[in-house]
Amino acid sequence: MGVSSKADPSTDGRALRGEATRRRIVDAARDVLLERGHGGASTRAVADEAGVRLSLVHYHFGGKQRLLLEVLERETELLLQRQQKLYAAPGPLADKWRTACDFLDEDIHSGYVRVLWELWAAGLADEDLAAGWRSAMGRWRRLLESVFASWAAELEIELPLSPRALATLVSNLFEGIEIELLAGVPAQDAPHAEVLQAIGALIERAEAKS
Secondary structure: OOOOOOOOOOHHHHHHHHHHHHHHHHHHHHHHHHHHHHHHHHHHHHHHOOOHHHHHHHHHOHHHHHHHHHHHHHHHHHHHHHHHHHHOOOOOOOHHHHHHHHHHHHHHHHHHHHHHHHHHHHOOOOHHHHHHHHHHHHHHHHHHHHHHHHHHHHOOOOOOOOOHHHHHHHHHHHHHHHHHHOOOOOOOOOOHHHHHHHHHHHHHHHHHHH
């Protein structure tokens, strides 16, 4: 049997260079989005930041919309992998909740939260961006729903709400906190940490009773 002449994408130099260029452009788009916001994140600005020709940005992504959706998809995938690893690990849910709350500060400082809400705001006038944002948040809610369902089954407790409703409540809580943190609302006006700690205490109490 003859050897196929078709190149392996994992070792083909041109394919590898193309993928490296894509990653470079996405990294640059994220940086520009954080620095200038959605309005200033033009493909020209991204090309300049990445140090590539403008034509390469359009070759790989077609335009600004698809590029920013790629940024959102990549950021979401990284965050979900982190959350899945957290909740799959052994240990009480109360401890995992507190770790997830610590991640909130990390996500504020890393820029992920600003990326998320910049694209949400842009999505108010762009259905494709809105759909991408809804997809990202939907994946997070489904993960939380599975966590609450598994937790209730393991402890053999009756939840006050359905797992889906609890996931919605938690995701909406974090969304609200993120918005206020981005807006600079001070802790004395909105004690976010106190709220999150109280929920952790409720989870811990349920686990102690079981």
